[in-house]
Amino acid sequence: MEKGRVLVTGAAGYIGSHTVVELVNAGYEVIGVDNFSNSSPDMLKGVEKITDRKIPFMQLDCSDREQFAKVFEQYPDIAASIHFAAYKAVGESVQQPIKYFENNLRSLLCLTELSVKDGRERGIVFSSSCTVYGEPDPENLPISENAPVKPATSPYGRTKQMCEDILRDCVTAYPSLRVTALRYFNPIGAHPSALIGEMPVGVPQNLVPYITQTAAGIRKELKIFGNDYPTPDGTCIRDYIYVCDLAKAHVAAVDRMLRTDGSDRYAIFNLGTGTGLSVLQLVNHFISATGVSLPYSFAPRRAGDIIKVWADPRKANRILGWKADTPIDDVLRSAWAWEKKVRGIR
Ligand code: UD1
Numbered sequence: 001m002e003k004g005r006v007l008v009t010g011a012a013g014y015i016g017s018h019t020v021v022e023l024v025n026a027g028y029e030v031i032g033v034d035n036f037s038n039s040s041p042d043m044l045k046g047v048e049k050i051t052d053r054k055i056p057f058m059q060l061d062c063s064d065r066e067q068f069a070k071v072f073e074q075y076p077d078i079a080a081s082i083h084f085a086a087y088k089a090v091g092e093s094v095q096q097p098i099k100y101f102e103n104n105l106r107s108l109l110c111l112t113e114l115s116v117k118d119g120r121e122r123g124i125v126f127s128s129s130c131t132v133y134g135e136p137d138p139e140n141l142p143i144s145e146n147a148p149v150k151p152a153t154s155p156y157g158r159t160k161q162m163c164e165d166i167l168r169d170c171v172t173a174y175p176s177l178r179v180t181a182l183r184y185f186n187p188i189g190a191h192p193s194a195l196i197g198e199m200p201v202g203v204p205q206n207l208v209p210y211i212t213q214t215a216a217g218i219r220k221e222l223k224i225f226g227n228d229y230p231t232p233d234g235t236c237i238r239d240y241i242y243v244c245d246l247a248k249a250h251v252a253a254v255d256r257m258l259r260t261d262g263s264d265r266y267a268i269f270n271l272g273t274g275t276g277l278s279v280l281q282l283v284n285h286f287i288s289a290t291g292v293s294l295p296y297s298f299a300p301r302r303a304g305d306i307i308k309v310w311a312d313p314r315k316a317n318r319i320l321g322w323k324a325d326t327p328i329d330d331v332l333r334s335a336w337a338w339e340k341k342v343r344g345i346r
Pocket of ligand 1: 088089090129130131154157186205206207208210222223224225226236237238279302304305306
């Protein structure tokens, strides 16, 4: 059953590749684009192996309007786009803000312009982040979509807020456009096939890739940033969501945009599990789920880290008919299986 065509930008990236798999499984036609600036063609091969399908793909930079326009010329039947293509390293964004504003804003503007240009009804699903909430007030936890958006703590976070604002204004201006902003909590894990997964370039900044690389012997030990936070065990608390569950939420969001009558043309959903885990709890889950030893020590707090945040995902549960319910031990085993596959560890 073919349901219509979905453009996926950043299709070779971590969340993009997992989402292409779920879109194909759900019966959508996909056109993927990526410039491989922070991803590899191997991911597309993995996707094709998992789905047993050739995925139409164009290598291009979404911030290059002329190149990007060719996608819509070739595939005018694009019904919805899922926009993953963006830079995402928080620390780098502080060092190089122009790079982040230039790339993340320009690509979104190009996509939006191309989506509305011919007046056809189209949807955009935007990859946003829980970073838009900043440090939530404790009485706002778990955090719902109604919580205030706080001043961003990094240029990366600001691009997410600005892109949401741009899209909201464009929905007002262009009646043919529908938008769903998905605010992700902390995506982790890999496809059960171990054919696709997270592939950080250089030293991983995020917790789970650092854990799996340490377990694989590539890093000496995990440093847990801060054990004096006002939390039960002193380490930060996050809402870790399985990337395959997250990918399925994108399919549900596209389904809803294409199905609904258009009365609610701009929607925001939190995508998390609803459960917060501390860094130490996550580390202990990894050790018990995989049986692998993981050397770690405590280190000073990392600048810019928030203390605790986890999602109230009930809006997404109710309206998208979606729930993140993969057990954390299964998720961590999937991350470890992927790391072993990449490193050739048996
Ligand atoms: C950050 C961003 C988030 C962004 C995501 C993508 C903020 C507040 N959050 O998430 O918006 O989408 O990156 O890259 O800017 N930790 C360690 N040791 C490590 C690595 C991490 O203890 O080696 C701890 C961190 O201090 C944190 C937790 O693990 O408490 C999760 O960190 P990380 O995986 O980097 O994600 P966030 O910082 O939550």
